[in-house]
Amino acid sequence: MKNKIIFGSIWLGFILYAFIFAPPDQPDTFTLIQNLSTGNWTGINPLIIALFNIMGIWPLIYSCVLFIDGRGQKLPAWPFATLSFGVGAFAILPYLAFRQPNSQFVGKKSGLIKVLDSRITGVLLTLGASILVGYGLTQGNWGDFIQQWQTSRFIHVMSLDFCLLSFLFPALLGDDMARRGMKNPAIFWGVSLVPLLGPLWYLITRIPLNEMQPLTTSESTSISV
Structure with missing residues (x-):
């Protein structure tokens, strides 16, 4: 219930801010998005x-955790992960509100989960993100960006979406670490406090999942006894 209230409130507040309090839409917004x-x-x-393309990398980062976490949830993770490619945190927040703590991975890894669990995937995402960050920081015009952030709803909300996705990742990180037997708090806080590059570093260095078969009825009974 606590998660529903916290993440539901953030979700509702983000929606209200984006459509009521953020700067107005600009006439060229659709053309900008198309280009x-x-x-x-x-x-x-x-x-x-760089920011626009990084917002396409964030859903892939989340997918590397969401699809694994969704294995033990009542609601499937794939609709939220898919929608996040278009609306970012607007899609992730409802999942966080309704998911339950899940520190185990039961069953065999599907082909998709094997790809998402692979360190190679983390390396490729890190390489792409690093190129984009370097390009934006070295070639970008900060004065123009700030001015557009203050006047364009699209740029404004996209920037806040980046910050929110960085802020929300720890909500999934703890259980993902537990599924892998990673109990080092320093890793948790290091990943949580470094936006974008922290989660990417985690995808490269995390211990691969062990496939755990579900207990049979007789095994469950013997353990409880």
């Missing part, structure tokens, strides 16, 4: 290009 999506980046601030 960003199709790679027509001429004349666009590299900081905005």
Whole structure:
């Protein structure tokens, strides 16, 4: 119940802020999104290009944890992970509100989970994110970005979405570490306190999942006795 209240309140507050209190939509917003999506980046601030593409990496980072966490949940994780590619934290927050603590992974890894659990996936995501961060920081115009952040709802909300996804990742991190037998609090806080690069480092260094078969009825009875 506590998680429902906390994450539900954040979700509702983010929606209200995005549509009521954020700067207004600009007439060229649709054209900007279209150009960003199709790679027509001429004349666009590299900081905005980098941020837009990083917002496509965040859902992949979350997928590397969500699909594994969803194995032990009543609600499937894939709809939320899929929607997060379009709406970011707006899709992740409802999942966090309704999920239950889940520190075990039962059964065999599917082909998708094997890919998401692979350190190679973490390396590829880290490489892509590092290139984008370096490009944005070295080529971007901060003055122009701040001005657009203050006047464009799309840029404003996308920036806040990045911050919120960074803030929310620890809500899944603890159980994912427990499933792997990783009990070092320093790792938890190091990953949690470094936006983007912390979770990426975790995907590279985390211990691979062990496949655990569900207990039979007789085994469960003998353990309880």
